Amino acid sequence: MASTQPGADAHIEPLTHSDYSDGDSGYDEKTLSTASLRSSIYQYEKENGRLYHAFKAGKYMLPNDEAEQERMDIHHHALNVALGDRLFFAPLENPSSVVDIGTGTGAWAIDVADAFPSAYVLGTDLSPIQPTYVPTNLEFQVADMDDPWDMDNRFDLVHSRNLHFNVKSWPKFYEETFRSLRPGGWVENLEFDLEFASDDNSLPANGPSVKWCHLMNEGFTKLGTDGRLYPDRMKQQMTEAGFINTQVIPVKMPIGAWPKDKKLREGGRWFLVGILEGISGLSVRLFTQVLGWTMEEMELLLMEARNEMKQKKIHSYCPYYAVLGQKPPEPKDHS
Template sequence: MAGSSPAPVDNAPAAAEAVAAVPESAAVPEAAAAPAAAPAASDVDDNILPGRHWIAQAENDADSFVDSVGDETTASLRSSIRNYREINGRTYHGEVGQAEYWGPNDDRAQEGLDIHHHACFLLLGHKLHLAPLQEGIQKVLDIGTGTGIWAIDFADEFPGAEVIGTDVSPIQPSWIPPNLKFEIDDCTREWTYAENSIDYVHTRWLVGSIADWTALFKEAFKCLKPGGYLESHEPSSGFENQGEPLDQKSALAQWGKFFVKGGQKFGRPFTVFEEHIQRKAMEAAGFVDIEEREIINPVGNWPADPKTKEIAQFSEATFLEDPKGYIAFFAHALDWTTEEIEMYLLRFRRELKSSSHRAFYRHRVVWGKKPLV
C-alpha cells in the first residue's frame, strides 16, 4: 500500500467493524458506509521530509535502536528472465535496466504478499471476488499474480475453470492445481490472448505499476467474452487515523509520500483511488454495469470487534513483515542513504504498533461487464 496526506475520520471503527461483521454470503458495504469522505486527488500531499530528518529524530530519541537486518542477496542468474537487479540489498524485477514494478521479488517480499492476500480475503468476507461470476466460467486471467496465491485459491474454488496467472517475475510455486498455469508476461504491452476468449480478468494492487490504465483495461475488454467481467482492487494512497488527524511530520503520514512522489517521478500514479481511475478507465474501455465498493481496512491492534481485529492484525503484519520492501525503491530514487531509510523505518514500526494510533486505509473494488452485444 502507498500513502499520502491523510484526512481526518470520525467513525472508522464502526465502519471497519461493520465490514468484518458481514456474513460470507452478504455483499460488502457500499461506499456510503465508509467514514467521512475519502481523500480526493487534490488532497494528496507529496511534500516528503528529507531522509536526514529521521536520523535527527533518532539522535533525539534516547531509546532508539536500529533493527537488525539480515543480508539479502540476488537470485541466481539461471536465465535472462531471472535477471534481477539489486537496490539497497533487495532484488527487483529487471528489464533493459529499468524495473517495471516498484516492489521487491525476494523471499521476504513474497512472504509479505501472502500475508496481504489473507488480509484481503478476510476483508472481503472470505471471498476471492465480488463480481457476480457464473459457476460455469471456463477461463480466468489473474494479472500481476505475484506469488500466485490468489490464482491458486481461485483455481481450487473453480476446478472446472482454466486459470492463468501472469507476472513479470517468475516467483510462483511449481506445486499448483492442475487447472492453473503461470506465464511470464508484461500486462502493459499488447495482450496475446485471443479476442472474446476469457470469462473473468482479475487485478489487485497494480498501483504504481501502470502508466495508462485505460489502455490496460482496453486489452482486458478485447480478450473478454461478451458478458465477461473485469474486477480491479486498489488501495487509497494514504494512512488515515480514527479520531485526530495524523501529524504530517509523523512516519505514518510520511509513508505514502514516498509512493506519490515516486509515482510522479516514474509516470505510474499511486493516486488511483483518489482520482477514481479504475471506474474512469473501465468506462473509457467500454465496460457497462460498473459497480464499486469502498471498504475500510483497519491496521493494528485497536479494533474491539474480534473479526475486525483479525483483519487489522493481518494488515499490520503485512507492513511489519517487510516495510523496507515497500519504500526502498523510491527512497533510493530520492537519494536516501541506508541509514536514513533504517531510521525512518524504526519510527514507522513504532507508530504503527503504538496504541496512540488507530490507523486504517481504504480499499476500492470496481468491476464491470463487457456488453453482450
C-alpha cells in the first residue's frame, strides 16, 4: 500500500540541471499570495511580536496569529498536492462521522466535509481560529485533547495531522480515541519527524537546517514532549490500546521544488514556502524561553537555515508517517 503512494518511502528522483528552466525557482514570492476566510480571533497573549492562544494560555508553544495560520494552510496544501489530494489512508469509503483533533485552521476538516457531505465532521482545537463560513455538516469546538473527550462510540474516523508536538501521552490519546470510535472505526495520525534528511547525502549533516532540527528537538524534550516521531512505537501503543490492523505508511515530504515527479515538486515548493515564512514563529518561544537564546542569535541561525533550504542542489525532505489502527468490529451474529 505504501509503495504506491506519492512521496512514499522510496528514493525520490531529483530534477537534473537540464530539467530546470530559468524561471523555475524553488521559492517564488508570488506563491505567498494566498487568501482564506477566518473567524474573528477572541483573546491572545503577545510575545516577541507574535500572538498566542488564550485558552489554557502557555500550553501550546506555537503562535496562532495570521502568519502562523497562513503557514498551516500552506503546509496543508503542500501535503494535499504531494499526496494527490488523498485526505486519509484509512480504508473508509463513506464515513458518517469524523473528528479532527487539533484542527488548527480547519482546512483538513473543511476538505473532508466537502468530500463527504452526508457525514458529520467535528474539528477541535485550543484556538478558535477557524473560518465562520464552512460546510453545514461541519462544526468546530474549542477543546483540549488532554481533557476527557466524552464522545463514546461516536466516530468512524479519529484523525490528527501535525499534532505530535502537543501530545503528552500517545497511550492516553489512543485510550480516548478507542472509546470515541464506533466498532470498526479507524484512528489515523499523519505526523512528521523533525529530523530533515536526504537520500543522496546532499543535506549537510552539520549544516544550519539540521542544527535547527536538533535544537527544536532539544527544546521540546526539555518541555517533556518530543520533536522526534517514533511511528513503530506509536503502532505498538495502538495495539496495546486494543486496536487491530495497525500499520505505518511512510511519506517523504520534499523541501523545495527539486523532485522530478510533478506532484512532489509542486508539493515541495509549497512546503518550502511554509517553512521559510513560518520558521520564526515555530522557533521563537522554544529558543528564547526554553533554550535561552536571544532573538538576534535565533534570527541569525534561521537566516542561515533559510538560505540552505533554498538551494536546489540539496535534495532534503521531511519524513512523515501515517500511523493507522482499527477498533475491532462487533462480532457478527450467526444465530
